[in-house]
Amino acid sequence: MTSLRILHIDDEPDIREVVELSLGLDPAFSVRSCASCADALATVADWSPDMILCDVMMPVMDGPATLRRLRECPQTASTPVVFMTARAQTRELEHFKSLGATGVIPKPFDPMTLASSVRCHLRAAGIAASRERFVARMRSDAANLAQFRSDLRDEEPASRALEQIKTFAHALAGSGAIFGFREVSQAASKLETTATRVVGNPDLASIERDIDALRACIETASLHS
Numbered sequence: 699m700t701s702l703r704i705l706h707i708d709d710e711p712d713i714r715e716v717v718e719l720s721l722g723l724d725p726a727f728s729v730r731s732c733a734s735c736a737d738a739l740a741t742v743a744d745w746s747p748d749m750i751l752c753d754v755m756m757p758v759m760d761g762p763a764t765l766r767r768l769r770e771c772p773q774t775a776s777t778p779v780v781f782m783t784a785r786a787q788t789r790e791l792e793h794f795k796s797l798g799a800t801g802v803i804p805k806p807f808d809p810m811t812l813a814s815s816v817r818c819h820l821r822a823a824g825i826a827a828s829r830e831r832f833v834a835r836m837r838s839d840a841a842n843l844a845q846f847r848s849d850l851r852d853e854e855p856a857s858r859a860l861e862q863i864k865t866f867a868h869a870l871a872g873s874g875a876i877f878g879f880r881e882v883s884q885a886a887s888k889l890e891t892t893a894t895r896v897v898g899n900p901d902l903a904s905i906e907r908d909i910d911a912l913r914a915c916i917e918t919a920s921l922h923s
Contacts, residue, residue: 701728704816705739705747708782709766716809718888724813735764742773747822750774751803754783769798778823782807787845799870800826809826832877833920839866840916850902864893865903867912879919885912
């Protein structure tokens with residue numbers, strides 16, 4: 699079984715020791731500790747973590763500044779970062795997330811449940827990453843649908859374009875709502891119905907209208923994701 703690599707950054711040696719011991723209770727975790735951002739950047743040069751736990755209040759370079767440096771580093775540009783801090787009020791939580799943090803583990807934390815908390819954040823990060831990939835896929839699908847829309851008016855590739863439209867619409871209708879894009883799912887379902895209903899003499903105007911509506915939903919969803 700491959701270990702989940704957790705990198706912990708904190709200037710307090712006692713905290714680093716407790717975190718190592720706490721996460722060591724879970725055999726799935728492999729932990730490395732760093733006292734500063736500089737130590738962390740040196741560590742990730744040859745050890746790619748699955749998640750980074752980072753203290754907020756540190757000398758020289760605090761948590762947000764450390765996060766910025768980690769995002770500039772190719773090895774950690776997309777690695778989930780969770781802040782560990784006593785400043786866990788709603789306003790601070792929103793601020794940390796706006797900086798790109800995956801979440802926050804409040805201090806003081808319970809050493810016996812820290813591993814469970816880290817697992818929850820890993821699951822959330824995995825779902826968020828899947829959602830981001832789906833948004834990228836929607837953008838690509840929108841571009842393909844635009845091409846298929848153009849092909850509908852050409853006699854030669856029209857039937858092939860219609861089949862592709864149905865395939866793309868069916869896929870988006872089934873998965874859009876799963877990732878929270880209900881409007882995309884509904885628009886895709888409508889397009890699929892319109893494109894499937896026609897036999898021999900397709901209603902191109904209705905199909906084009908539904909493609910435009912779906913692409914508009916995708917654009918709105920992408921802007922707000």
